Amino acid sequence: xxxFELEDVMFAYPNNIxxxxxxxxxxxxxxxxxxxxxxxxxxxxxxxxxxLLRPISGQVKILGEPVAAFxxxxxxxxxxQNPLRERSFPATVAExxxxxxxxxxxxxxxxxxxxxxxxxxxxxxxxxxxxxxxxIGRLSGGQQQRVMIARALAAQAxxxxxDEPTAGIDSAATDAIYALLRKLNSSLETTxxxxxxxxxxxxxxxxxVIKINKGAEYYGSSETFxxxxxxPKNKGREPSDAVGDGSHA
Amino acid sequence: MPEVFQxxxxxxxxIAGISIGLICPVIGMFIIMRRQSLIGDGLGHIAFAGVAxxxxxxIYPVMSATxxxxxxxxxxxxxxxxxxxxxxxxxAIFFYTGMALAVLFSSMSRANNVNLMxxxxxxxxxxxxxxxxxxxxLAAVVLLVMRHIFKELVFTTFDEEAAVxxxxxxxxxxxxxxxxxxxxxxISMRIVGVLLVAALMIVPVAASLxxxxxxxxxxxxxxxxxxVSVVSGLVGSFYLNLASGxxxxxxxxxxxxxxxxxxxxxxxxxxAAK
Ligand SMILES: Nc1ncnc2c1ncn2[C@@H]1O[C@H](COP(=O)(O)OP(=O)(O)O)[C@@H](O)[C@H]1O
Ligand SMILES: [Mg+2]
Numbered sequence: 346x347x348x349f350e351l352e353d354v355m356f357a358y359p360n361n362i363x364x365x366x367x368x369x370x371x372x373x374x375x376x377x378x379x380x381x382x383x384x385x386x387x388x389x390x391x392x393x394x395x396x397l398l399r400p401i402s403g404q405v406k407i408l409g410e411p412v413a414a415f416x417x418x419x420x421x422x423x424x425x426q427n428p429l430r431e432r433s434f435p436a437t438v439a440e441x442x443x444x445x446x447x448x449x450x451x452x453x454x455x456x457x458x459x460x461x462x463x464x465x466x467x468x469x470x471x472x473x474x475x476x477x478x479x480x481i482g483r484l485s486g487g488q489q490q491r492v493m494i495a496r497a498l499a500a501q502a503x504x505x506x507x508d509e510p511t512a513g514i515d516s517a518a519t520d521a522i523y524a525l526l527r528k529l530n531s532s533l534e535t536t537x538x539x540x541x542x543x544x545x546x547x548x549x550x551x552x553x554v555i556k557i558n559k560g561a562e563y564y565g566s567s568e569t570f571x572x573x574x575x576x577p578k579n580k581g582r583e584p585s586d587a588v589g590d591g592s593h594a
Numbered sequence: 595m596p597e598v599f600q601x602x603x604x605x606x607x608x609i610a611g612i613s614i615g616l617i618c619p620v621i622g623m624f625i626i627m628r629r630q631s632l633i634g635d636g637l638g639h640i641a642f643a644g645v646a647x648x649x650x651x652x653i654y655p656v657m658s659a660t661x662x663x664x665x666x667x668x669x670x671x672x673x674x675x676x677x678x679x680x681x682x683x684x685x686a687i688f689f690y691t692g693m694a695l696a697v698l699f700s701s702m703s704r705a706n707n708v709n710l711m712x713x714x715x716x717x718x719x720x721x722x723x724x725x726x727x728x729x730x731x732l733a734a735v736v737l738l739v740m741r742h743i744f745k746e747l748v749f750t751t752f753d754e755e756a757a758v759x760x761x762x763x764x765x766x767x768x769x770x771x772x773x774x775x776x777x778x779x780x781i782s783m784r785i786v787g788v789l790l791v792a793a794l795m796i797v798p799v800a801a802s803l804x805x806x807x808x809x810x811x812x813x814x815x816x817x818x819x820x821x822v823s824v825v826s827g828l829v830g831s832f833y834l835n836l837a838s839g840x841x842x843x844x845x846x847x848x849x850x851x852x853x854x855x856x857x858x859x860x861x862x863x864x865x866a867a868k
Contacts, residue, residue: 422756425756433803434627435808435811440748444753444756
């Protein structure tokens with residue numbers, strides 16, 4: 346079973362072809378790091394995966410279903426590149442994590458005791474329980490990202506899609522987030538797709554690496570990727586050779 | 595019983611005022627966090643065009659104002675969703691159109707100026723029984739709908755993309771909040787007046803943000819601040835014989851200055867301790 350399948354996906358903004366026949370598949374249980382230069386189209390790929398954007402041509406499937414027909418959104422959690430747009434938003438950490446329960450509860454229903462328990466566990470998982478009453482905007486960038494991950498955990502999502510969760514965060518906090526994602530992937534079998542600019546760092550944690558530049562320039566295991574000559578530039582490889590479904594690398 | 599509570603018109607003003615004092619800051623909290631603070635002003639001017647039209651056609655002005663604001667709010671939201679980059683400009687154009695229509699219709703209707711002024715500045719003596727019934731009824735509707743979609747609204751306001759991905763009907767939620775804002779504006783104008791309708795949505799929340807911690811806590815305190823402003827403003831309006839819109843909003847501004855000072859004092863002490 347695949348979490349995401351992208352087949353010959355094209356995407357363009359006016360006068361700007363961002364993705365040209367992109368192909369790749371993410372298996373359930375994978376931990377995929379997405380890398381590539383600024384403006385390469387990484388955020389666009391993630392938005393296509395989670396249905397925020399629709400391709401001009403080609404097909405995107407989520408859990409085997411075409412994105413337009415997909416209904417099981419509670420299985421997916423997405424954290425965008427700048428999740429805290431409004432820094433003055435007065436929500437506490439616990440209130441933000443409670444948002445993870447909203448879709449599962451349905452309209453007109455209040456948070457129940459068991460939801461509070463899920464929220465507590467999620468916060469403990471990311472090590473932010475002591476901060477539950479703090480205002481989200483007053484935390485450090487690394488702590489904010491951990492809260493966003495806790496929100497995804499509270500939603501009990503099977504697939505977690507994160508856009509540069511480590512942007513602007515120091516290296517210790519970055520490692521802590523990667524370690525957290527790996528723990529999530531190995532002990533809860535959460536499928537993870539994470540964009541990172543820190544090529545060397547993320548490749549040590551993720552199982553697979555995909556390098557985006559209009560299409561997929563490399564897709565395979567992170568071990569192969571880290572071999573000399575491939576990282577940071579995968580010299581000598583034809584993109585078409587490199588693009589597989591990632592499962593046999 | 596003090597004199598101020600003995601008159602029928604004051605009782606009506608208190609009932610209507612307390613109703614809008616409850617819903618204005620709740621709506622205001624969301625429009626501030628969505629960076630749409632100006633929408634209240636825009637809709638206020640459109641409501642005034644509705645009032646003038648009502649006069650011209652002999653329709654109950656609160657009803658014509660409601661029709662105008664609801665239509666405009668849905669239009670603004672629809673265009674905002676399609677052309678987000680132009681959201682501010684679109685709002686401004688609706689704003690001016692409303693004002694221009696208001697000027698046009700009021701010059702045509704030759705309505706008695708005192709009555710028009712009562713909608714501009716808010717007036718407690720002209721609030722009749724029908725007004726009170728409509729205000730209480732619509733305020734109850736706004737409150738019930740808010741209650742029903744509250745947590746969805748919080749999530750959508752905080753992180754719209756994540757809310758979409760989690761499967762929430764964000765388009766519908768945005769339309770509903772636009773609609774509720776329109777209703778709130780049109781029922782609040784009797785008491786605070788179209789020129790100051792938005793102030794009762796914004797100022798109590800701004801004050802509350804200084805002294806509150808957490809989203810729910812901020813809303814609860816904003817409602818308290820708003821109600822204190824409404825009641826003291828109405829009392830002031832009665833004894834000093836001033837337009838209620840002015841006294842209510844100035845009370846709110848006073849509470850804002852107080853809470854701002856309080857917060858500053860706490861911050862200063864915190865810095866000094868460091
Ligand atoms: N909303 C938009 N409108 C027009 N062009 C955009 C928009 N968002 C992104 N782009 C362009 O699309 C390309 C890919 O952007 P993006 O996916 O954000 O790249 P990355 O995340 O890899 O830095 C860039 O050239 C960027 O300028
Ligand atoms: Mg990006």
